[in-house]
Amino acid sequence: xxxxxxxxxxxxxxxxxxxxxxxxxxxxxxxxxxxxxxxxxxxxxxxxxxxxxxxxxxxxxxxxxxxxxxxxxxxxxxxxxxxxxxxxxxxxxxxxxxxxxxxxxxxxxxxxxxxxxxxxxxxxxxxxxxxxxxxxxxxxxxxxxxxxxxxxxxxxxxxxxxxxxxxxxxxxxxxxxxxxxxxxxxxxxxxxxxxxxxxxxxxxxxxxxxxxxxxxxxxxxxxxxxxxxxxxxxxxxxxxxxxxxxxxxxxxxxxxxxxxxxxxxxxxxxxxxxxxxxxxxxxxxxxxxxxxxxxxxxxxxxxxxxxxxxxxxxxxxxxxxxxxxxxxxxxxxxxxxxxxxxxxx
Amino acid sequence: xxxxxxxxxxxxxxxxxxxxxxxxxxxxxxxxxxxxxxxxxxxxxxxxxxxxxxxxxxxxxxxxxxxxxxxxxxxxxxxxxxxxxxxxxxxxxxxxxxxxxxxxxxxxxxxxxxxxxxxxxxxxxxxxxxxxxxxxxxxxxxxxxxxxxxxxxxxxxxxxxxxxxxxxxxxxxxxxxxxxxxxxxxxxxxxxxxxxxxxxxxxxxxxxxxxxxxxxxxxxxxxxxxxxxxxxxxxxxxxxxxxxxxxxxxxxxxxxxxxxxxxxxxxxxxxxxxxxxxxxxxxxxxxxxxxxxxxxxxxxxxxxxxxxxxxxxxxxxxxxxxxxxxxxxxxxxxxxxxxxxxxx
Amino acid sequence: xxxxxxxxxxxxxxxxxxxxxxxxxxxxxxxxxxxxxxxxxxxxxxxxxxxxxxxxxxxxxxxxxxxxxxxxxxxxxxxxxxxxxxxxxxxxxxxxxxxxxxxxxxxxxxxxxxxxxxxxxxxxxxxxxxxxxxxxxxxxxxxxxxxxxxxxxxxxxxxxxxxxxxxxxxxxxxxxxxxxxxxxxxxxxxxxxxxxxxxxxxxxxxxxxxxxxxxxxxxxxxxxxxxxxxxxxxxxxxxxxxxxxxxxxxxxxxxxxxxxxxxxxxxxxxxxxxxxxxxxxxxxxxxxxxxxxxxx
Numbered sequence: 001x002x003x004x005x006x007x008x009x010x011x012x013x014x015x016x017x018x019x020x021x022x023x024x025x026x027x028x029x030x031x032x033x034x035x036x037x038x039x040x041x042x043x044x045x046x047x048x049x050x051x052x053x054x055x056x057x058x059x060x061x062x063x064x065x066x067x068x069x070x071x072x073x074x075x076x077x078x079x080x081x082x083x084x085x086x087x088x089x090x091x092x093x094x095x096x097x098x099x100x101x102x103x104x105x106x107x108x109x110x111x112x113x114x115x116x117x118x119x120x121x122x123x124x125x126x127x128x129x130x131x132x133x134x135x136x137x138x139x140x141x142x143x144x145x146x147x148x149x150x151x152x153x154x155x156x157x158x159x160x161x162x163x164x165x166x167x168x169x170x171x172x173x174x175x176x177x178x179x180x181x182x183x184x185x186x187x188x189x190x191x192x193x194x195x196x197x198x199x200x201x202x203x204x205x206x207x208x209x210x211x212x213x214x215x216x217x218x219x220x221x222x223x224x225x226x227x228x229x230x231x232x233x234x235x236x237x238x239x240x241x242x243x244x245x246x247x248x249x250x251x252x253x254x255x256x257x258x259x260x261x262x263x264x265x266x267x268x269x270x271x272x273x274x275x276x277x278x279x280x281x282x283x284x285x286x287x288x289x290x291x292x293x294x295x296x297x298x299x300x301x302x303x304x305x306x307x308x309x310x311x312x313x314x315x316x317x318x319x320x321x322x323x324x325x326x327x328x329x330x331x332x333x334x335x336x337x338x339x340x341x342x343x344x345x
Numbered sequence: 346x347x348x349x350x351x352x353x354x355x356x357x358x359x360x361x362x363x364x365x366x367x368x369x370x371x372x373x374x375x376x377x378x379x380x381x382x383x384x385x386x387x388x389x390x391x392x393x394x395x396x397x398x399x400x401x402x403x404x405x406x407x408x409x410x411x412x413x414x415x416x417x418x419x420x421x422x423x424x425x426x427x428x429x430x431x432x433x434x435x436x437x438x439x440x441x442x443x444x445x446x447x448x449x450x451x452x453x454x455x456x457x458x459x460x461x462x463x464x465x466x467x468x469x470x471x472x473x474x475x476x477x478x479x480x481x482x483x484x485x486x487x488x489x490x491x492x493x494x495x496x497x498x499x500x501x502x503x504x505x506x507x508x509x510x511x512x513x514x515x516x517x518x519x520x521x522x523x524x525x526x527x528x529x530x531x532x533x534x535x536x537x538x539x540x541x542x543x544x545x546x547x548x549x550x551x552x553x554x555x556x557x558x559x560x561x562x563x564x565x566x567x568x569x570x571x572x573x574x575x576x577x578x579x580x581x582x583x584x585x586x587x588x589x590x591x592x593x594x595x596x597x598x599x600x601x602x603x604x605x606x607x608x609x610x611x612x613x614x615x616x617x618x619x620x621x622x623x624x625x626x627x628x629x630x631x632x633x634x635x636x637x638x639x640x641x642x643x644x645x646x647x648x649x650x651x652x653x654x655x656x657x658x659x660x661x662x663x664x665x666x667x668x669x670x671x672x673x674x675x676x677x678x679x680x681x682x683x684x685x686x687x688x689x
Numbered sequence: 690x691x692x693x694x695x696x697x698x699x700x701x702x703x704x705x706x707x708x709x710x711x712x713x714x715x716x717x718x719x720x721x722x723x724x725x726x727x728x729x730x731x732x733x734x735x736x737x738x739x740x741x742x743x744x745x746x747x748x749x750x751x752x753x754x755x756x757x758x759x760x761x762x763x764x765x766x767x768x769x770x771x772x773x774x775x776x777x778x779x780x781x782x783x784x785x786x787x788x789x790x791x792x793x794x795x796x797x798x799x800x801x802x803x804x805x806x807x808x809x810x811x812x813x814x815x816x817x818x819x820x821x822x823x824x825x826x827x828x829x830x831x832x833x834x835x836x837x838x839x840x841x842x843x844x845x846x847x848x849x850x851x852x853x854x855x856x857x858x859x860x861x862x863x864x865x866x867x868x869x870x871x872x873x874x875x876x877x878x879x880x881x882x883x884x885x886x887x888x889x890x891x892x893x894x895x896x897x898x899x900x901x902x903x904x905x906x907x908x909x910x911x912x913x914x915x916x917x918x919x920x921x922x923x924x925x926x927x928x929x930x931x932x933x934x935x936x937x938x939x940x941x942x943x944x945x946x947x948x949x950x951x952x953x954x955x956x957x958x959x960x961x962x963x964x965x966x967x968x969x970x971x972x973x974x975x976x977x978x979x980x981x982x983x984x985x
Contacts, residue, residue, distance in 0.1 A: 109765035195544075
């Protein structure tokens with residue numbers, strides 16, 4: 001079974017190895033430069049000015065090759081599990097159905113179940129290993145940047161905890177690869193034609209990733225709730241909108257800063273606990289300086305109600321995410337094995 | 346032939362229409378909020394305060410869902426041509442070759458050349474139309490962002506259509522990408538004759554081309570402009586001293602109209618790139634950094650900037666489109682020729 | 690001795706169509722069984738059920754005493770060459786032999802290599818580049834070299850030219866003699882089976898029409914010709930399979946265990962092809978409309 005799986009997987013393994021080699025070279029060549037700049041700017045030994053230094057570091061990198069590689073690293077980490085599902089998972093068994101070779105394979109002295117489990121296990125392992133090596137390399141390379149970002153304001157989309165980066169670091173990509181692979185194989189077993197299975201795998205995987213990142217991920221561990229006084233002078237957002245002919249409403253978002261944390265919701269509430277939505281007082285609608293409006297808002301004694309995930313929860317959240325996806329992958333693996341056992345081609 | 350092409354393409358067409366619909370709904374429902382934010386910052390009617398208004402607008406968007414959607418739509422504009430090449434292009438002929446149905450198709454009263462030419466033409470057009478629609482939708486959605494950038498001046502807003510990656514994600518260039526990816530996929534299918542390897546090869550080549558183009562070709566589509574600006578160490582982006590040798594690398598801060606800065610070198614009065622050696626004011630560990638800055642400023646350095654101005658956006662877009670369409674046409678001719686001389 | 694295949698009330702339904710209906714067979718071991726019938730009769734379905742590729746809707750089937758594909762030992766004892774003789778088109782002949790060696794503990798490598806050599810197949814050649822006949826031979830080698838007790842072949846020679854067909858049957862017969870194989874081979878060409886089969890099953894319109902040893906079938910079926918008469922007026926103890934009448938003559942194909950004593954009838958023997966055609970004709974007359982092959 002091992003020989004057969006390897007013999008049929010040869011080219012994919014070589015392609016993966018070549019890709020990993022290219023990535024390793026690029027990251028290996030550019031990685032030390034990032035660390036040098038990090039040291040030179042003085043971040044390892046900073047005490048009080050860390051946020052400013054970190055901001056300086058990030059801004060300097062933004063438009064250089066390093067910045068482009070950072071974004072590329074994110075794209076690669078999200079694409080690779082999808083590509084594994086599409087090119088390694090979907091054709092695995094569907095090609096055997098399309099070509100009729102399952103009639104040859106299932107007549108050997110190896111039961112169908114063992115044949116399926118062997119392929120799932122061996123290539124599943126290869127998928128996880130590929131994603132793991134990639135995640136290791138890219139997380140190592142990006143660690144100075146991730147570290148610098150964690151000093152800064154907590155609104156950046158590129159914090160390690162934020163949905164955009166969270167799935168591209170740590171152990172989560174391994175679980176995504178396992179899930180995408182199992183999804184692809186299952187699609188192939190159910191649809192029995194390779195190209196449609198590939199398309200379905202892509203669509204379902206993308207949908208699951210988006211749904212998980214937006215709806216489930218931030219709540220894998222119940223977020224921390226906190227309140228703070230609202231100060232209009234430092235607020236992030238003071239917006240007035242009108243609803244056609246109705247009264248003006250106000251949308252306020254205060255400034256809440258916890259370095260490295262992922263802010264999930266930031267509402268401005270009145271003393272009674274209701275969300276404040278206006279109507280704006282005269283000081284805000286009349287043609288007077290903004291400061292008058294701010295003073296009026298501050299006089300209302302509003303508070304911010306914030307729910308967030310602190311930066312320290314990165315690894316617990318990673319393990320929770322990994323757990324969810326591994327369970328899904330195992331379930332799909334069981335589904336395909338069961339479907340093959342009761343196969344009626 | 347048209348009926349046959351449609352019949353075999355039905356499913357992909359339906360999927361594409363559904364996907365476009367989903368994207369349209371997502372963009373429509375969030376576009377209003379973006380417009381409202383634009384207006385409420387006074388950017389629609391600003392005269393003298395545009396720059397600060399734009400900065401405020403930018404700050405309000407940082408970290409919001411809108412920013413995420415913007416990244417997502419940019420990503421989509423690059424991903425969709427690739428997907429078209431992989432799922433519409435590569436299986437087109439390869440599937441027929443693999444399953445043997447080409448023997449049926451090529452034995453009808455339609456020549457092989459006409460069969461492949463019609464398929465290439467019709468589905469190629471469908472591909473370009475899909476991406477064209479997508480580009481229109483995302484441009485409409487993002488127009489407040491681009492307007493704010495234009496009104497606020499170059500440095501107050503960080504999105505810039507003339508530079509990658511936005512250059513390749515807006516306007517008409519993506520239509521060229523889709524045509525190229527599709528033709529590349531069909532060619533891979535004709536030459537390799539097996540669907541899944543053709544899909545993989547299409548992916549790799551298309552990705553490589555899309556990475557190489559912005560790096561090597563796009564900067565020189567039109568010969569870049571140059572200008573010199575004074576160098577001020579106090580506002581410099583980067584002052585680095587590397588040892589041994591005390592060579593210095595300095596990069597000034599350039600703030601001008603929105604442009605794609607290709608290179609920003611600091612040159613000495615004689616015109617050569619300034620590499621040091623670092624003066625004693627910069628090497629001393631006890632002297633404050635201001636002394637080093639003063640010494641640098643006394644060197645009368647200037648910044649030599651090569652750039653593409655934002656006004657060249659549309660000429661460059663047309664050039665990019667032309668290049669990709671020519672390559673696509675070449676690949677199409679290759680396909681027709683190969684199909685004609687093969688007996689399968 | 691365990692029957693090679695034992696089926697009781699076996700049936701397979703696809704949607705609303707029955708591909709195989711109420712099939713009860715007891716095929717003894719040690720024979721070369723010809724499974725004959727028109728296209729769409731259910732031959733492939735029966736073979737798929739016997740090799741475990743399908744599960745039945747009704748009834749049961751036991752192959753060499755066990756449920757098909759139930760465990761590795763059972764899988765090792767049944768060889769199978771499917772229709773269109775599938776092989777891995779990107780693997781070479783050599784690779785296929787290694788495939789067989791790895792997947793079958795009872796693999797006879799010497800036998801496999803000897804056969805490949807005799808067939809003049811280039812071991813490095815990719816299976817996708819072989820001709821139809823060569824692929825069929827490769828598939829047969831794979832099935833034989835695992836030393837099964839029962840070999841099942843689903844129309845293996847349908848798409849081969851006459852020379853390739855003869856070579857295939859030759860290899861098959863040698864193997865049968867050497868290894869004491871039982872063989873079940875399906876075909877819609879009776880002439881090929883005539884040479885090799887000693888047991889016959891006729892399958893028409895999803896039902897078994899007749900099953901038995903060829904020698905006894907030929908001995909008990911007769912062609913009766915005589916002046917025009919009614920079927921009812923035939924002597925008793927005879928089962929009429931088909932009848933055809935002209936203005937003056939009638940001819941009947943009958944099955945009878947006793948000798949025919951009627952002097953007005955002339956009695957002749959049938960060859961296998963006529964026999965099979967007679968059964969196919971009779972089944973067709975009894976069915977509503979011809980059925981074409983559905984899903985496999």
